[in-house]
Amino acid sequence: MNAETTTHHADLPAIRWNIGLLLPQHQGLPLTDGELAALANFLRTHTRLLITQVEQAAMQRPAEDVPRYVALACTHQARDRLHVQPAPDRHSVLVYARRLARALAALCDHHDALTDTTMCLACDQPLRDGEETLPYDHLSPSGGVARAGHIHARCANTVRRR
Template identity: 40%
Template sequence: MSDSVAADSDTLPPDVATMRHAVNVLLDPDAVPEALPPVGEELKTLTLQIKGHLQLLIPEVRAAALQQHKDSVPRYCALACLGEASNRLGSQPSPAPGGDLAYARRLARTLNALCDHFEQLGEGAS
């Protein structure tokens, strides 16, 4: 259990399964070429959902990484991923055709990586 969860018993840990489901909605069409990716309002909703998941998970991964030894490889990798996640959240989709979908997929891949770090750092094992 993370310190933030222990400090406030009303706070639940991040729901990594729900986060991964949102990621899969955007990235699974890559695995099946004939599957159509989300568009329009569905894509906007998924993008907002993934951004929200990133905003929830970033402080959790940061807290877990900072608990690791200073020279720890998992700590270093997680902190690098956190930098990428912050950059992605601060960026905008390209105005080119397909820019919104490409942006959402970049966010999804970043969220997926943060979920991996969260689990590898022991926070998602509960």
């Protein structure tokens, strides 16, 4: 185990922002080949870091805990994704980076769940004790609630562009 990965804490909002550059549902920005390569390296580095942190948080839970089991399965899948080497062409690197981004997004979610972190659904920043928040329910096209949670009061009138 690398000492750097155990002492350095992941910046989840920055990771989520970078993930948003790639995933189609966020309408990612066009990236040059160099930017795509740099983003793939960022995702690889932070996937390694978050695998360690999610595993450490999961091991604090009882062995029969379902969130622990699911989080550990996610770390195994993410580790498998790290071992893939894409072909050098742009399409292969883009597909690889998107797969890694989805695995990293899942790791972020497991990290939040295991550490009892609640995130603002508008800005992806942690909701801290004492901050003014508002309930938020995002309706899906089918009529059900797609995401329910809370947002910072300051985020109530902002438009999310991802």
